Amino acid sequence: MDPVRHLKISLGVLLLLLSFGTFGYIAIEGWDALDALYMTVITLGTVGFREVHNLSPAGKIFTMLLIFFGVGVIGYIVGSLAQIMFEGQFQRIMGRKKVEKAIAALEGHYIICGFGRIGSLICKEFSAKPLPFVVVEKDAAMVDLMEQDGPGYLVLRGDATIDDVLLKAGIKKARGLISVVTSDTENVYITLTARGLNPDLFILARAGEEGSEIKLKRAGANKVVSPYLIGGSRMAQAILRPTVVDFIEIATGHEHMELQMEEIMIPHRCGFIGETLASSGFRKETGVIIVGVKKQNGKMVFNPESHTKLEAHDTLIVLGEPGAIQKLEQLVGCDSCAEELIRKHRKTNG
Numbered sequence: 590m591d592p593v594r595h596l597k598i599s600l601g602v603l604l605l606l607l608s609f610g611t612f613g614y615i616a617i618e619g620w621d622a623l624d625a626l627y628m629t630v631i632t633l634g635t636v637g638f639r640e641v642h643n644l645s646p647a648g649k650i651f652t653m654l655l656i657f658f659g660v661g662v663i664g665y666i667v668g669s670l671a672q673i674m675f676e677g678q679f680q681r682i683m684g685r686k687k688v689e690k691a692i693a694a695l696e697g698h699y700i701i702c703g704f705g706r707i708g709s710l711i712c713k714e715f716s717a718k719p720l721p722f723v724v725v726e727k728d729a730a731m732v733d734l735m736e737q738d739g740p741g742y743l744v745l746r747g748d749a750t751i752d753d754v755l756l757k758a759g760i761k762k763a764r765g766l767i768s769v770v771t772s773d774t775e776n777v778y779i780t781l782t783a784r785g786l787n788p789d790l791f792i793l794a795r796a797g798e799e800g801s802e803i804k805l806k807r808a809g810a811n812k813v814v815s816p817y818l819i820g821g822s823r824m825a826q827a828i829l830r831p832t833v834v835d836f837i838e839i840a841t842g843h844e845h846m847e848l849q850m851e852e853i854m855i856p857h858r859c860g861f862i863g864e865t866l867a868s869s870g871f872r873k874e875t876g877v878i879i880v881g882v883k884k885q886n887g888k889m890v891f892n893p894e895s896h897t898k899l900e901a902h903d904t905l906i907v908l909g910e911p912g913a914i915q916k917l918e919q920l921v922g923c924d925s926c927a928e929e930l931i932r933k934h935r936k937t938n939g
Contacts, residue, residue, distance in 0.1 A: 599662055599665045599666045600666065602662050603633075603659075603662050603663070603666065606629075606633060606655070606658060606659055606662060607626070607629055607630070607633070609655075610625070610628070610629030610632065610633070610655050610659075611625045611626045611629050612625070613625075613629075613651050613655070614628050614629065614648070614651070617645065617647050617648050617651055618642065618644065618645060618648050620641065620642060624641045624642065627641060628640065628641045628652075629655065632652055632655050632656055632659065633655065633656075633659035633660075633662075633663065634663075635656065635659075635660060685736075688743055688744065688745075689745075689757070691743055692723050692743055692745060692757065692758060692759060693759065695721055695723060695743075695759050695762065695763075696759070696762045697721065697762065697763070697764045698720075698721035698722055698723060698759065698762070698763055698764060699715065699720060699721070699722040699723075699763065699764060699765045699766070699767060700722070700723055700725060700749075700755065700758045700759070700760060700763050700765070700766045700767070700783075701715075701722055701723070701724050701725070701766075701767045701769065702725045702749040702766065702767065702768045702769065702770055702779050703725075703726065703749075703768065703769045703770035703771070704724050704726045704728075704731055704735065704744070705769065705770070705771060707769045707795065707816060708724065708726075708767075708769045711767060711769065712724060712740075712742055716740065716742070722742075722743070723742075723743040723744070723745055723758050723759065724742050724743065724744045724745070725744075725745050725747060725749045725754060725755070725758050726744060726745075726746060727746065727747060727748045727749070729746060732744055732746040745757060745758050749768070749770070749775075749779045749782070749783075750775060750778040750779055750782055751782070752782060752785075752786060755782060755783060755786055756786065760783060760786050760787050760790065761786065761787060763787065763790060764790075764791065765790060765791035765792065765793065766779075766783045766790055766791070766792050766793070767792075767793045767794075768780055768783075768792070768793070768794045768795060768810075769794075769795040770795075771797070772797075773795075773796060773797050773798050773801040773804075773805075776794050776795055776796070776801075776805060777794075777801075777804055777805055777808045779794075780792055780794050780805055780808040780809050780810045781808045781809060783809070784808065784809030791811050791812075792809060792810045792811050792812075793810065793811065793812045793813075793814065794808075794810040794812075794813050794814075795813075795814060795815070795816065796813050796814065796815045797815070797816075797817070801813075802815065848908070848909070848910065849908075849909070849910070849911050849914060850880070850906070850907070850908050851906075851907055851914045852883075852904050852905065852906050852907070853904070853905045853907060853914075853917060853918055853921055854902060854903070854904050854905075855899055855900070855901060855902060855903045855904075855905070855921060856901070856902075856921070856922070857901040857902060859899075859901065859921060859922075860926070861899050861920075861921065862899055862900060862901050863898065863899065863900075864898070864899055865895060865896045865897060865898055865899070866879060866893060866894075866895050866896075866897050866899070867895040867896065869899060869930070870930050870933065871905075871917060871920070874916070874917075874920065874930065875909065875913045875914075875916045875917045875920070876909060876910070876913045877907045877908065877909035877913045877914060877917055878907065878908040878909060879893060879905055879906070879907055880892070880906045880907065880908050881893065881905075881906040882897060882899075882903055882904070882905055882906070883903065883904040883906065884900065884903060885900065885901070885902040885903065905917075
């Protein structure tokens with residue numbers, strides 16, 4: 590058992606003994622509450638003071654029983670405190686409080702359930718982006734390892750199938766949840782729990798066995814991914830289309846800084862809404878290649894024409910250097926830049 594839990598239980602027992610001793614002296618000796626409490630405290634503390642009043646035979650027997658149980662409880666408390674102090678538990682407790690406070694302050698974050706091989710890779714990618722996220726892991730040894738020698742991720746120990754654990758992880762304010770525990774059954778339960786707590790949450794779930802994908806989607810997952818299916822397909826493509834695979838790895842891997850593929854959403858308040866790709870001047874100003882446009886209804890437009898109009902919540906799939914992509918993100922989010930840029934490129938195109 591956790592030493593902190595030991596300490597809480599023993600303190601609770603001590604309070605019960607104080608109450609029991611106080612009411613016992615009141616009932617047996619007929620003392621007032623203050624005298625009874627004082628006698629209970631000095632008895633449990635074994636300080637050696639004389640009795641408040643002369644004790645009856647029944648009172649003496651009661652005092653001996655109180656000493657017998659009290660000394661054991663106080664010794665247990667001292668042992669728990671020593672364990673907390675000498676084993677570094679105090680620093681760990683303070684660290685957990687700090688982490689819980691940081692998790693409570695999160696908003697628009699992602700919850701990653703399970704820190705196995707896949708979960709750790711997802712955390713690495715999110716951290717490189719960076720994206721705010723919290724890890725929920727029920728393996729105590731893994732949580733201790735992450736807290737002591739980990740990369741500094743926000744981690745919450747608990748079972749993600751339990752409502753209270755996901756609520757502590759901030760599921761009400763989260764943007765999405767990724768369930769990548771090794772058991773498909775647990776992934777289904779996590780998905781059901783998460784969907785019930787936040788109906789608008791985006792849920793990505795891992796499927797390990799054939800047929801699990803349908804169950805996960807029925808449970809409420811927006812998207813289901815099978816690592817084995819993707820891995821097998823990727824290995825086959827590495828033989829059949831090696832150059833294409835190399836290009837995808839360069840474009841989607843954050844370690845390759847010369848070229849990246851990214852998606853940028855047009856916000857509902859944006860000066861470029863209603864403009865075409867040509868009049869927006871995105872390509873001429875930044876040098877990025879707009880590979881596709883995903884419409885709000887889910888329709889994907891590949892290799893869009895220059896006259897393709899931009900609408901609110903369109904997602905641009907762009908390819909280019911990291912600096913060019915960052916510049917495009919700034920342009921999309923800058924209302925004051927839109928009017929000047931549109932005027933400039935309308936004259937050019939006109």
